[in-house]
Structures are given as structure tokens and as C-alpha cells.
Amino acid sequence: MAIQWYPGHMAKAKREVAEKLKLVDFVIELVDARAPYSSENPMLHDILQEKPKMVVLMKKDLADPNVTNEWLQYYKDRGIESIAVEANRKQDVQKVIQLAKELGRAKQEKLKAKGIRPRASRAMIIGIPNVGKSTLINRLVNKKMAETGDKPGVTKKQQWIKVKKEFELLDTPGILWPKFEEEEVGYRLASIGTIKDQILPKEDIAAYVLDYLQNHYPNQLENRYGFSQYEDIMDAFETIGKKRGCLESGGRINYEKVSDVILQDLRSGKTGLISFERP
Numbered sequence: 001m002a003i004q005w006y007p008g009h010m011a012k013a014k015r016e017v018a019e020k021l022k023l024v025d026f027v028i029e030l031v032d033a034r035a036p037y038s039s040e041n042p043m044l045h046d047i048l049q050e051k052p053k054m055v056v057l058m059k060k061d062l063a064d065p066n067v068t069n070e071w072l073q074y075y076k077d078r079g080i081e082s083i084a085v086e087a088n089r090k091q092d093v094q095k096v097i098q099l100a101k102e103l104g105r106a107k108q109e110k111l112k113a114k115g116i117r118p119r120a121s122r123a124m125i126i127g128i129p130n131v132g133k134s135t136l137i138n139r140l141v142n143k144k145m146a147e148t149g150d151k152p153g154v155t156k157k158q159q160w161i162k163v164k165k166e167f168e169l170l171d172t173p174g175i176l177w178p179k180f181e182e183e184e185v186g187y188r189l190a191s192i193g194t195i196k197d198q199i200l201p202k203e204d205i206a207a208y209v210l211d212y213l214q215n216h217y218p219n220q221l222e223n224r225y226g227f228s229q230y231e232d233i234m235d236a237f238e239t240i241g242k243k244r245g246c247l248e249s250g251g252r253i254n255y256e257k258v259s260d261v262i263l264q265d266l267r268s269g270k271t272g273l274i275s276f277e278r279p
Helices: 010-019 063-079 090-115 133-141 183-191 203-217 218-225 232-242 253-266
Strands: 028-034 053-058 081-084 121-126 159-164 169-170
Touching: 010 121, 028 090, 028 133, 053 090, 063 081, 081 090, 081 169, 090 121, 090 133, 090 169, 121 133, 133 159, 133 169, 183 203, 203 218, 203 232, 218 232, 232 253
Parallel strands: 028 053, 028 121, 053 081, 121 169
Antiparallel strands: 159 169
16 A cells, blocks of 8 residues: 655656756765665655765664664665764764765865865755754754754745855755655654654554564563563553553543554653664
8 A cells, every 4th residue: 555645746856856956966865763764765766866975864862773783884885875863962963064074075176176166065955754854954053944843744945054164055845755655664654753643543553563563672562561472462552551541431441542652652762772674
């Protein structure tokens, strides 16, 4: 089942990205460290061509560090610069700036060779909604330049943002409208809160999370909820609901509240450091 979670016209979006790519020296693509494949821009492969790219794995503080290292090695093996980042760590932000400077250096050398006065490197920063793009931009410039929030689809004006004297960023929000043909991708993104909970039934997302934890992180499941395995998903919901007081009048379990608990625990890191896919 294909999941259309961000309305828009993909052909138009592709064209706009392609046009803007001509203005920049390289691309900074942001993905979620918990699901790098599912959160990557599905259109970039077609239109990037020879444009240099660096991949920033955001929210590394919520991801399984061993799996994150596997992803960094995966990108390295393919000749793609990558870095894992926690946006609130100054050291990580400085590493992003340093890596961007290195990527832009090649363009500066070409300009020098042609006798053209070098200018600041230019990069397009791109990423699907809620991946942390605005937060990273604000950290890079050390002030609030981009609006942050959790509402995908808010169209904003494209703008050039200067990162000190190091390079210039072209922020291009509101032009990417992915549609995922793989149902699994939709569930991964819904689980980590990248797409709105209303796109898929909340109970189904929570059930997907518990099933994934049972198969891949049983210790974290046990530490958080007191069980590592279950035969029936409703039994798992009942156990969590009773422990967390997700009850209606009459003592019945409120499954929507249980779903909220499961998703909030995961997204806040209370369930533990979880990654939803390996290279």
C-alpha cells in the first residue's frame, strides 16, 4: 500500500530542486539516524547527478550507536561524506561546518585556477519534514534564522543563510513532497514522529513499535514495560495500560492512551536507543 503523507506534486518539486541545485556547490542532506534509508529524500538520486553531497544523520542521541556506526561506514564505502549529529552539541555542529568547508574547497580551487576571486561556498540543505533541518540551521548560525516546529507542509520562502564566513546555505523548505510506495517506510517514519500520527492509525503504529522491539530490542522492551516477548498484541497493550494507568471508567483499557505512551516513550528516548533499519 502506497502512503501519501505529504501532499504535493512530485514533478513540480523535482523541477524546483533541480533548478536550485545549479546555484550551489554541494548538498547537505539531513536524514534521521534512526532510519536513514526511510528518511532520505527519494528524489535526490534522480536529480543530484555529479553534485557533491554530505549526509548528516540527525538525532544520533536517540539511535542505536552501533547501528549508526554501520551507516557511517556504509556511506564511507560509497564515497559519500557523512556525519552523525546531536544538534544541541556544539562539537557536532562544528564538525558539520568543518566537513562543509572541506566539501566546498574543491569549488574554491577551481575558481582560483580560472583567475576568479573565490567566494563563500554555497550549499543547499535539504531534508524531509521534522528531520531537524531548522534546528540545525539555527545552531549553525547560533541564532534563530529558521522556524522550528512539528508541522510538515508549512511553506516558507527560500532564503540564503550565512554560516559565519564559512559558507552560505540555501534553505529550501516546502518543496519536497515524498510519496512512499513501501508501507514499511511509512510505519518507520510514523514511529519516530517524522510524519503526522493522523496518516496511519495510532494503535497500528504503536503495535508496529512493540513488534519491532520484540524482534530487535527485547532487553529495552523488558526494561521499559516488564516483558520481552508476547504472543498477542492485545495482551501487550493490556499489560502496559494497567501499569501506566491508561484506564477508562469501569477499568477498561484505553488503547489510544496506551498507544500515546508507547510512542512518547520511543520518541523521547525513554525506551532506549533504537534504530529501525540497518544498511
